[in-house]
Every structure is written in structure tokens, then in C-alpha cells.
Amino acid sequence: MDRAPGPSVRLRLTLSYAGFLMVAGTLLLAAVWVFLLRYVPERAVLIVPDDGGAPGDVFPVRSNLLGVFAPRAAAVFAFLLVFGLVGGWFLAGRMLAPLTRITDATRRATHGSLSHRIQLPGRDDEFRELADAFDAMLARLEAHVAEQRRFAANASHELRTPLAITKSLLDVARTDPDHDTGELIDRLHTVNARAIDLTEALLLISRADQRAFTREDVDLSLLAEEATETLLPLAEKHGVTIETGGDITPTSGSQALLLQLTMNLVHNAIIHNLPEQGTVWVTTGVHPGTVTLTVENTGEQLTPELASTLTEPFRRGTERVHTDHAGVGLGLAIVRTITEAHDGTLTLTPRPAGGIRVTVELPTSPSVSS
DSSP: OOOOOOOOHHHHHHHHHHHHHHHHHHHHHHHHHHHHHHHSOSSOEEOOOTTSOSOOOEEOOGGGHHHHHHHHHHHHHHHHHHHHHHHHHHHHHHHHHHHHHHHHHHHHHHTTOOSOOOOOOSSOSHHHHHHHHHHHHHHHHHHHHHHHHHHHHHHHHHHHHHHHHHHHHHHHHHHOTTSOHHHHHHHHHHHHHHHHHHHHHHHHHHHHHTTOSOOEEEEHHHHHHHHHHHHHHHHHHTTEEEEEEEOOOEEEEOHHHHHHHHHHHHHHHHHSSOSSSEEEEEEEEEETTEEEEEEEEOOSOOOHHHHTTTTSTTOOTTSOOOSTTOTTSOHHHHHHHHHHHTTOEEEEEEOTTSSEEEEEEEEBOHHHHO
């Protein structure tokens, strides 16, 4: 935005300091003048000593008071003006020094340098709070940009893989006319389906991240029941038992996205479980101002450090698995994005006995809280 040039903040503060000092000086001199007018007599008074000696001083009268007071008052005004301008310029510079550092950091961030921090020294005040808030914003922005770059690199790699496999299969079919066409079609179908799933997952993340959805009242307990019923055949295939329970949990958001969130959590809990006789617990709860969806499962021992990385895109637990139901490595990344788009929090906690507990906490529906 183009703006007309104007005086600097430092100059305006300097003039403000000097102007305030001049007003204070004027009031002080006015008070002195009123005092003199009140106590100075109208006629001259000859002061005679008590011992009868020579006459002493003659007290000044009002007639010549102005001539004596005005030059001295003018000198005081000149001193106050110079002192106010010089002192105000110095004080304004000292007060605005933190803003200079913040402006410099802003310019660096504008040119792509997100690693710079203001780190303003001194005790806590408004400028320090502003600088600390700006540093925190830069840290979050730097982490977000780094995450987006990793996501773009990983997505490019994941999308390149099915294309490379497809090219290899077609090259084999071209060089070997006697190759089994049915097997080739089946493999191409599998690779193509995986590429479509990955693309749809990326689009879902983009849609949730942009919050391009209409909010409506949603009951998480009903979504949990729907997800468990849909994935029950998969659980039976893996020998996993699903246990559900909890309260009615009204929240606000996109029913389709929240169902996708629940499906992803239950699906991951089934796939990443014990080889046999595993268990998945799906519970919902209501708390003051929030509702929760908790999905936990049995499985391998996980460290807190590993658990904290599972929401990163294309992370699949302790290793990169590629079974029929392994997904595309975006399950928990989608869960995190949908949760954040609904102003919620996602918590991953390793279970002492093995497996993990995933808790999604969302705000209560406004229609219920009101």
C-alpha cells in the first residue's frame, strides 16, 4: 500500500516530549507569577533596621515586577525548549530501539529468512511481549514451512513410485509379447488403485487444511459406531476384537471429515496390532466445553519419541509396510489435519503394555453449550 510521507514516530515523540515539557514549564511560571502578584505590594516599602541605622533594601513593587520577571522567564522557556527537544530525541530513540530490531527481523522474514530471532533482552514489558510473540510466530512458521517442504518431497516420492512401477510393467510387456497379460493387468490395477488412494488422501488433507467445509452438528459416538461396523470384517480377518463404549458426544464440524478421522484411527488400530488376539478400544466422552474420541490398541512397545512422529506424513510406525491394508502413510497425518481444522487437539500416548492411545479432543457443539 502506497502511503504519503510523514514525520517519523521518533520526531513526533520528540515534539510531544518537548511540548509537554513546555506546557509544564508554562504552568510552573504562571504559578510563580500568581504568587508574586499576590505577595508583592503595590507601593515601595522602605525597610528600616530595628537599631535605627541606615535604611535597608527597598522591596520591589508591581510596577517594575514584569520588567524583572519577563527576561528570566524567557530564558527559562528557551532552556526548556532546547532541553525538551534534545532530551526528547534521545528518549524517543531509546524507547523505539526495540521496534527497530523487530522491523529488521520482519524484513528478513519477508525475504525468506525465518531462522532469525529478535531475542530482545531486558525485563518484561510491552515491547518484550511483542518481540517474544514475533519470535514464537517465526518459530511456528519455520517449522510449518519445513514440514510443508518435507511433505512435498515425500508426496513427490510416493507419487513417483507407482508411476515408475507402471512404466516398468509396460516396458516388460513391450519387450516380452508372451508375458501373461492377465497378471500384468492385475498388477497395473493394484498400482493404479494405490496411486488413486494417495491422490485422494492428498486432496483430503488440502481440503481439511483450508477448512473448506460446512459446519453442522455431529455426534462422535455415532461416527464411532459406523466406523467400527464398517471395519469389523477387517478386524475379524486380523483376529482383532473391537470394544466400543462411551457417551453421546455432540460437536460441530464436517460429518464426512470427522467420519474419515474416525475410520483412519480405527483402521490404524486394527492394522498396527498384535499378530493375533489383539484388541481395539473405541470410547467417547464428554467434558466441560469439550468432547473426546479415544482409540487405543494392543501392539508393539512404542517410545514417546516415536509416537510423536507418527502424525508426520508417510510415517508408518517402526517401518514402511506395504501390505494390502497398509494405506499410503497419511492416515494419522489426515487425522491431525482434520483435528486442527476443527479447532481440536490430537494426543498420542504409548500404552505401557504395548500399543498406543490416540485421543482427539474437540469443542462441544455451540448449540449444546449455549
